[in-house]
Amino acid sequence: MVERLLDRQVSLLEYLTSSGAIYGASGAAVADQAPPGFDPGMLRLEACFSHEKRMDKIQSVFPQTFRLLGDARAGIVRDFAATFPPVDISRLANARQFHEFLRARWQESLPEPPHLRDVAACEFAFAMARAPSPVDEELPPAGRPARGAIRRHPGIILLSCEYDVRPVFEAQGQDQSQDQSRDPARAALSIRRETLLAIFLPPGEQHPQTFEILPVVFDLLAVLEDWTVPSEFVLGPESDELIRELADSALIEVRL
Amino acid sequence: MIDITNLNPGPAVGIGYRAAIGEWTLKNLQHFDVLEITVDHCLSSGQFTASAIYDLVGRIPMTAHGIGLSIGTDVPLDLAYLDKVATIVERLQAPAYSEHLAFTRAPGRDLANLLPVPKTEAVAESIIAKVRTVQSRISVPFLLENITYLFEWPDSEMSDAAFLNLICGETGAGLLLDIENLYVNAQNHRFDPCKFLDALPAGLVKEVHLAGGVTVSQNYLDRPVLADSHSHPVPDGALDLLDNTLARQTPDAIVLERDDRLHAGDEILDDLKRIRNRIAGQHIGNAHGRTAVGSAS
Numbered sequence: 001m002v003e004r005l006l007d008r009q010v011s012l013l014e015y016l017t018s019s020g021a022i023y024g025a026s027g028a029a030v031a032d033q034a035p036p037g038f039d040p041g042m043l044r045l046e047a048c049f050s051h052e053k054r055m056d057k058i059q060s061v062f063p064q065t066f067r068l069l070g071d072a073r074a075g076i077v078r079d080f081a082a083t084f085p086p087v088d089i090s091r092l093a094n095a096r097q098f099h100e101f102l103r104a105r106w107q108e109s110l111p112e113p114p115h116l117r118d119v120a121a122c123e124f125a126f127a128m129a130r131a132p133s134p135v136d137e138e139l140p141p142a143g144r145p146a147r148g149a150i151r152r153h154p155g156i157i158l159l160s161c162e163y164d165v166r167p168v169f170e171a172q173g174q175d176q177s178q179d180q181s182r183d184p185a186r187a188a189l190s191i192r193r194e195t196l197l198a199i200f201l202p203p204g205e206q207h208p209q210t211f212e213i214l215p216v217v218f219d220l221l222a223v224l225e226d227w228t229v230p231s232e233f234v235l236g237p238e239s240d241e242l243i244r245e246l247a248d249s250a251l252i253e254v255r256l
Numbered sequence: 257m258i259d260i261t262n263l264n265p266g267p268a269v270g271i272g273y274r275a276a277i278g279e280w281t282l283k284n285l286q287h288f289d290v291l292e293i294t295v296d297h298c299l300s301s302g303q304f305t306a307s308a309i310y311d312l313v314g315r316i317p318m319t320a321h322g323i324g325l326s327i328g329t330d331v332p333l334d335l336a337y338l339d340k341v342a343t344i345v346e347r348l349q350a351p352a353y354s355e356h357l358a359f360t361r362a363p364g365r366d367l368a369n370l371l372p373v374p375k376t377e378a379v380a381e382s383i384i385a386k387v388r389t390v391q392s393r394i395s396v397p398f399l400l401e402n403i404t405y406l407f408e409w410p411d412s413e414m415s416d417a418a419f420l421n422l423i424c425g426e427t428g429a430g431l432l433l434d435i436e437n438l439y440v441n442a443q444n445h446r447f448d449p450c451k452f453l454d455a456l457p458a459g460l461v462k463e464v465h466l467a468g469g470v471t472v473s474q475n476y477l478d479r480p481v482l483a484d485s486h487s488h489p490v491p492d493g494a495l496d497l498l499d500n501t502l503a504r505q506t507p508d509a510i511v512l513e514r515d516d517r518l519h520a521g522d523e524i525l526d527d528l529k530r531i532r533n534r535i536a537g538q539h540i541g542n543a544h545g546r547t548a549v550g551s552a553s
Contacts, residue, residue: 005379006330006362013365024476037410041477046406048474049483050369089324089360089368090300130302206304 011035017085021047023078054086054094061095061127064168065102065120068113076105092131099124115163115191122165122199122210125157129201129208145227149255150243152224156200156251160218164195166210198251217242217251224252266535267464267502268317268509269528273297275305277518287525290317292511295344295353296324313349319463319509320350320396321432327386327400328359328373338393345396351508352462354399354432355390357383357420374409375419380426387427399462400424401432404440404484416441417455430462433501436513439494440469440482453500461505466490466498466531467513487516490527495534502538510535 012035015021020033021044034040055077059066066073084097099120106117145151152158168191196218201208213221220242230243246252268289273281275297281288291312298306312318322341327333345353358370373379390398402420414422424431433456442449468488473480490512498510512527 004330005374005382009330009359009362010364012371013362013367016367016371017365039407041474042407042481044476045472045474045481046369046371049406050367053369086366086368087364088366089296092300130304132300132303132306201303204304204307 008035012038014085016043016047016050017081018047019078019082022051022081050086051081057091058094058098061091062098062120062123065116065123068116068119068168072112076102079105092127095124095127115165115168118159118161118163118165118195119168121159121161122169122197125159125197125199126208128157129155129199145255146229147255149227149229150224150247150252151227152221153200153251153253156198156221158218158221159197159199161195161197162192164191164193164212166195166197166212167191169210200251202250217246221246221251227255266538267507269531269535270316270509270511271524271528272321272511272513272515273309273312273318274515274518275301275308277521278305278308280521284521284525285316287528288316290319290509290511292321292509292513293318293344293348293350295320295322295341295348298344299324299340310347313347318348318350319511320345320348320353321401321511322353322355323360323370325355325390326358326360327355327383327390328357328371328379329362330359330382331363333386333389335389335393338390342394345394350396352397352399352430353390353394354401354463356403357400357423358403370403370405372403372405372407372409372412375412375414375416377414377422380414380419380422383423384426387423387429391427391429397430397462398427399430399432401434401465402437403434404437406444406481408445415452415455417452421455421457421460424460425457431456431460432463432465433461433505433507434465434467435494435497435501436465436467436469436484436490439491439497440484444481449497450500453497453504456505458504459506461501461507462509464498464501464507464510465513466494466510466527468494468527485516486513489523490530495530498531498534499538502535 015033015035018033024044034043069076080098080101084101086094087097088094102111102120103117105111111117196213196215198211198213198218198221199208220239230240243252247254270288270290270292271281272292272294281291293309298309309318320341324337325333325341341353356370357373359373360367360370373383387398387400400420400423402416420431423429438449438452441447442452467484467486468490469483469485470487471480472483501507510531512524512531514524517523
């Protein structure tokens with residue numbers, strides 16, 4: 001019976017995204033696993049090109065993370081390739097997979113340097129902030145939020161960090177040899193401090209902005225994922241003032 | 257819609273727009289007759305990139321190109337994606353929309369790299385039906401692009417040209433001829449690229465891609481291979497194939513593709529000059545009533 005083209009395409013892609021094809025565990029083993037009838041050398045080259053292209057996309061999202069990974073980078077990328085095959089063409093989807101992989105890995109053992117977890121989280125947040133904002137679905141009148149309802153601006157990403165890693169990104173444009181964060185221990189000691197961040201892309205801007213926010217603001221923004229009527233909160237005059245300020249700075253939207 | 261054919265005699269010459277050199281592109285707009293926009297960049301590269309592209313509407317003609325259709329995957333087309341593309345094509349006022357004759361994904365995997373399909377009549381039939389679907393949902397002419405491929409399917413039974421001719425002939429789709437891909441395939445798979453060009457009916461080629469790549473050597477390969485990396489100046493061999501193409505085809509646009517070493521703006525402008533010189537040489541040749549470069553025998 002002739003195998004369906006789709007099944008053969010799936011098998012071919014599974015092979016091309018496998019560690020064996022990308023890294024070539026051993027010449028004979030790879031040739032054994034390659035789909036029959038194809039040139040195994042050319043398949044391996046295709047697998048390598050595709051993997052490099054994918055990792056270029058991911059590295060463009062995590063430049064500081066990759067730099068700080070240092071000598072561990074090659075092993076981490078190899079483990080990532082083995083556990084997270086590509087399932088989407090987009091830069092963001094591949095970055096999400098890599099971030100998920102790092103988070104799982106760092107739950108098992110802390111990264112070195114320890115502030116790397118926050119650096120990676122910030123870089124992924126930058127990428128999410130740059131992505132197109134989700135478009136609101138047209139709701140029937142009964143489902144529409146009431147006038148005066150508020151919600152966190154959908155493009156804002158909130159991050160609770162163990163370290164203040166903003167200096168890592170501020171140093172990005174400086175001479176690398178002057179970059180204090182190249183000395184991981186020193187950088188980690190100098191920036192260890194719980195830091196609550198709001199990251200968003202202002203309209204018309206190319207680069208996301210990062211703001212440290214107070215715990216009360218962080219908590220308020222965290223619960224405002226969906227449209228909420230302010231009176232549903234137990235709010236005092238200070239909160240009204242806070243909501244006004246947040247609306248003025250475009251951190252929240254107010255339904256008119 | 258801006259008619260790119262009315263601006264200059266001969267094909268419009270330009271580059272594929274890349275957000276990473278968006279500012280440089282704007283500063284050098286006078287060097288381009290046309291920009292090729294990758295519709296997928298409007299979809300997924302964020303608001304800044306999409307706005308920068310749409311701001312160019314009316315300033316320079318743009319043609320639309322796609323990388324996300326995967327027309328060769330043996331599943332029905334993603335109609336929601338196609339409808340988004342249709343909206344973008346209209347917004348760009350593009351005279352044509354092109355995609356690769358390739359597959360990039362299958363359920364559960366997305367290589368994001370263009371792979372060949374088996375060149376058989378059965379596969380051609382399936383793609384013909386999909387091309388018709390594309391044509392029914394996109395308001396401008398649809399062009400298929402020949403890809404570069406490192407490997408062949410063992411059951412392929414047709415030549416590249418015969419496969420393309422069959423699909424384009426049945427559907428009326430035009431060809432976006434990627435000359436660099438042809439040049440690379442001919443070198444890697446040892447065939448005569450001029451025979452490929454000679455097999456294309458006159459008038460089939462509506463747009464042309466040019467680019468420059470690198471040579472790759474690996475211990476697991478029995479010989480060095482060319483890679484279509486879009487990173488270096490267009491090789492003279494590819495420009496010779498452009499001469500050959502222009503002798504029989506009248507493309508509306510010639511687009512230089514560059515995706516790496518984007519800082520080398522001078523190389524990009526120099527490549528455009530070399531392309532324009534080849535076009536000018538062709539016109540002089542035709543004006544003197546002689547046949548321009550023919551195929552190697």
